[in-house]
Amino acid sequence: MALAQQSEGLKAGVAEPFPLSLERELGAVVHDHGTQFSIWAPSAKSVTLRFFTKGSSMEDGDVMVGTHQPELQSDGAWTIHFDENLHGTYYDYLVEQQDGNLVRTADPWAKGAGVNGRRSMVVDLARTDPAGWEHDEHPTTPLGxxxxxxxxxxxxxxxxxxxxxxxxxxxxxxxxxxxxxxxxxxxxxxxxxxxxxxxxxxxxxxxxxxxxxxxxxxxxxxxxxxxxxxxxxxxxxxxxxxxxxxxxxxxxxxxxxxxxxxxxxxxxxxVYNHMYTADNWFERVVPGYFVRRNADGTLSNGSGCGDDMAxxxxxxxxxxxxxxxxxxxxxxxxxxxxxxxxxxxxxxxxxxxxxxxxxxxxxxxxxxxxxxxxxxxxxxxxxxxxxxxxxxxxxxxxxxxxxxxxxxxxxxxxxxxxxxxxxxxxxxxxxxxxxxxxxxxxxxxxxxxxxxxxxxxxxxxxxxxxxxxxxxxIGDGSPESANKAESEYADDSHRTLESRDDALERAYRAEPGPQxxxxxxxxxxxxxxxxxxxxxxxxxxxxxxxxxxxxxxxxxxxxxxxxxxxxxxxxxxxxxxxxxxxxxxxxxxNPSLFDAEHIAVEAPGNAVAYRSDDVAVLVNPDDEEYSLPVERIDSAFADSLHDDLPEAPESASHAEERWVCVLDSSGTSTGEFRQTGMRIAGGRFPMPARTLSIWKRER
Missing domain, CATH: 3.20.20.80 (Glycosidases)
Incomplete structure (x- = not known):
């Protein structure tokens, strides 16, 4: 691993059962002088590295072309070096534990793999870069x-x-x-x-x-x-x-x-919380270390997938x-x-x-x-x-x-x-x-x-x-709600009623209808x-x-x-x-919507209204139409944030002229939105039934 500068911060707060390899880059690493293989298997009795011509045994021409014996190092890693660049070579390991149990495994630290990932592959990463990759840059979009x-x-x-x-x-x-x-x-x-x-x-x-x-x-x-x-x-x-x-x-x-x-x-x-199976590469290399276990030795299952990673x-x-x-x-x-x-x-x-x-x-x-x-x-x-x-x-x-x-x-x-x-x-x-x-x-x-x-x-x-x-x-499964859904989807020409399932099907498909x-x-x-x-x-x-x-x-x-x-x-x-x-x-x-305080003001019925800087949002989920006084939005904001409103109260007409509607949801079904600079009339924000509107205050 290449984290020497952070190795102290990576040590667990409990005693570790094996020597740690926190400063070694594990896996198959191609460098100027060849290829280095390193796998952390501190509990193993022996490790064998195997080379193949193909990435899986199902492929024509698949041949094992060599076996090699890495050496155990003091940090628990088994390593072996080759003088040539082995880019494109497929490989796996045979790991023998102290009890004689022998398993085949891919390399958990591999950067490349064959089809279906059962064998690893040596990768010279520079050879994988598309044209112009060196000029690729992160977009600079701010978090807000x-x-x-x-x-x-x-x-x-x-x-x-x-x-x-x-x-x-x-x-x-x-x-x-x-x-x-x-x-x-x-x-x-x-x-x-x-x-x-x-x-x-x-x-x-x-x-x-x-x-x-x-x-x-x-x-x-x-x-x-x-x-x-x-x-x-x-x-x-x-x-x-x-x-x-x-x-x-x-x-x-x-x-x-x-x-x-x-x-x-x-x-x-x-997804570092679990793996595809409890019989994963980590478990094959160092049994009992990488996966959490309960006190009785069974696998911990907080992920619902049977193998929580430790x-x-x-x-x-x-x-x-x-x-x-x-x-x-x-x-x-x-x-x-x-x-x-x-x-x-x-x-x-x-x-x-x-x-x-x-x-x-x-x-x-x-x-x-x-x-x-x-x-x-x-x-x-x-x-x-x-x-x-x-x-x-x-x-x-x-x-x-x-x-x-x-x-x-x-x-x-x-x-x-x-x-x-x-x-x-x-x-x-x-x-x-x-x-x-x-x-x-x-x-x-x-x-x-x-x-x-x-x-x-x-x-x-x-x-x-x-x-x-x-x-x-569209109903909750009760007879009453099902009947309501059916009646609202009645075919007036034939006076037939649909079942709730039919009504749901039509709604899923977004077919026209009241529901x-x-x-x-x-x-x-x-x-x-x-x-x-x-x-x-x-x-x-x-x-x-x-x-x-x-x-x-x-x-x-x-x-x-x-x-x-x-x-x-x-x-x-x-x-x-x-x-x-x-x-x-x-x-x-309106970047203030990202992190500025959103101040809620009293609104009628079950509606909510809130203001963030120069933006006011009015949401009415009810079937009844409401309205909201302009001064309620303005005064709540001024009281809370000491807004730079004039010291002398504005006239109602002047205050309402400052607010312009920038979006109203009422035109969603037709695409004809009322967001063409509509201004307030009569000193009150309109709140049509089942709509959301956004208003911008001009300064």
Whole structure:
């Protein structure tokens, strides 16, 4: 490992059972004088290095072309040096433990791999750089203008209406295709052009390290990728040739290079809390060290995947720090999203932050994660985990997803019938919304600074926003609600009634109808709250056109058809897409929305109103129309922030002339927005039923 300058900070607070290799670069390293192999296996009796002509035994011409015996060093690493550059050589290890147990393993520290990742590959990284890679730079978008869209590499371009070259569909290279349009007709943009026009500034990609749950040679297979196999190797199924270990590396870099050229930051979803199987490379190399165990010797399962990685162990901590730093340095990654961060200890997370900070421009790299776990995890004594209870121990530049905002807006994440502010439970959730838009910075709920809060209402897991709204608003399964849904979808010409399932199906498809319209209205309120709240706004790609999985709340292996971005639907839902685009534009034009105080003022009914600097937001989830006096917004702001209003009170007419409507959600279904400079009349802000409006105060 190459972290000598941080080795003291990487040591665990408990006694380590083996000598540590914190200062050696492990793996297969190509340098000016040859190739060095190093693997940390301090408990092994012997280690054998094997070379192959191919990356898997299934390939024609696969031959083992040599075996070699590394030597054990004082730090527990087994090493061997070759004078030649062995770039492209495939290899694995045979590790014999003291009890005579012999296992085959790939190299956990490898930077390259063959098809399906069962053999490692030596990589001369300089040979994998695409043309112009040395000039690739991180986008300089400030944190306050970061607009994150989450997507899956294959889902991005798999839809047949996307207009991508066939050979790029589902691949890294689809992110290099510019000028794509729906069905290639040149009318509605898709791909990178689409997200650039939308105003997104950061692309968060579901895991694209090498994962174990798909056969890389079978394009029909699909998985989200939360099954790590080789942490430091790109996934092969997204490359045009998974059998050549260099292709995936080069094409992954090309994807990142293209995104950077279009101004997007690239945020990598990383999963260091568990691996694909408990029988992973780490466990084969050093049994019992890298994976947490309960007191009875069984595997800890806080991840729900059967094998929690022991980040508090010095060598696992060092591995995580090195791995993240490697991706940032070699692949120019701009940020990292930590899956189930609540299973990683706070010392490790802070060590990652320090390591990134030490890189050129590293302090601008983004870090955030999920501050929860699937269950309890058995850690070593003294371990503090980066869950909600441990957030105060994290560097203030490590952020976290705010599930309280999510659930306040749309209701319980796992119970479809439990509603939130926008879909039928505004009375109970209104106080939470007023806290949420200020990033929960009230003393009794303080979650940190605004830059630490990821504000979102949907992500890849659980129901999409559209599906949650459909499920919660089109009946709850009771006879009464089913009858109501049926009657609202009655066919007046034939007087027939649809079942609730039929009504849901139509709503999922966003077919015209009163229920679909209500879902659309709720969607506009939900996202309007996210993009006007303090914090970093985040969305699931496709949310902006009512992405549906037809009620599937866990589509990790449901196939690309369920998960893909439906570009034809995006074109059909242009009104909603345009609303998102306008929202993002307002957000980017008013950076105070990121971290300035959001002051809530008294509003009628279940409505909420808040002001941040010169922006006022009015949200009315009720079926009744309201209005709000201008002076209520102005005086609340002046009292709280000592705004530079004139000492003498303004006349009502002068005060109202200062406020201009910049966005109103009421035109979403038609795309005809009332945002052409409408001003207040009669000294009161209008608050139409089931709408959100944003107003700008001129100075």
């Amino acid at each position: 203008e970061t607009m994150v869209a989450e997507m899956h590499v294959a889902s991005f371009s798999a839809n047949p209406h996307g207009g991508f070259p066939l050979e790029h569909c589902g691949k890294y290279l689809a992110f290099t295709d510019l000028g794509t349009t729906v069905d290639g007709k040149g009318k509605f943009p898709t791909g990178i052009d689409y997200f650039k026009q939308l105003g997104v500034t950061a692309i968060q990609l579901l895991p694209f390290y090498d994962y174990g749950s798909v056969d890389e040679n079978d394009p029909r297979q699909y998985n989200w990728g939360y099954d790590p196999l080789n942490y430091n190797v790109p996934e092969g199924s997204y490359s045009t040739d998974p059998f050549d270990g260099t292709v995936r590396i080069t094409e992954c870099k090309q994807m990142i290079q293209s995104l950077h050229a279009q101004g997007f930051k690239v945020i990598m979803d990383v 980040s508090e162990r010095a060598m696992m901590r060092c591995y995580i720090v090195d791995s993240v730093t490697y991706w940032a340095r070699e692949y120019h990654i701009d940020g990292f999203r930590f899956d189930l961060m609540g299973l990683i200890d706070t010392d490790t997370m802070n060590a990652v932050r320090r390591s990134l900070d030490a890189l050129p421009g590293g302090k601008d790299l983004i870090m955030y994660g999920e501050p929860w776990a699937a269950g309890p995890s058995s850690t070593l004594p003294g371990t503090e985990l980066a869950n909600k209870e441990g957030l105060h121990l994290l560097d203030p530049r490590i952020g976290h997803f705010c599930d309280r905002t999510r659930d306040a807006i749309k209701g319980h994440v796992f119970e479809h019938q439990i509603k939130g502010y926008v879909n039928g439970n505004a009375h109970d959730t209104r106080p939470q919304i007023e806290l949420a838009v200020d990033a929960w910075r009230a003393p009794e709920t303080n979650e940190g600074n605004a830059g630490q809060i990821i504000q979102y209402v949907s992500a890849h897991d659980d129901w999409t926003l559209w599906d949650k709204l459909c499920l919660s608003m 679909t319209h209500k879902v659309l209205e709720a969607n506009t309120l939900a996202v309007g709250l996210i993009y006007t709240a303090a914090g970093i706004p985040f969305m699931l790609a496709g949310e902006e056109f009512g992405k549906t999985k037809f009620g599937n709340d866990n589509s990790f292996n449901s196939g690309v058809k369920v998960n893909e971005l439906d570009w034809a639907r995006a074109e059909r839902m242009q009104g909603l897409v345009d609303y998102y685009r306008r929202l993002i534009a307002v957000r980017r034009a």
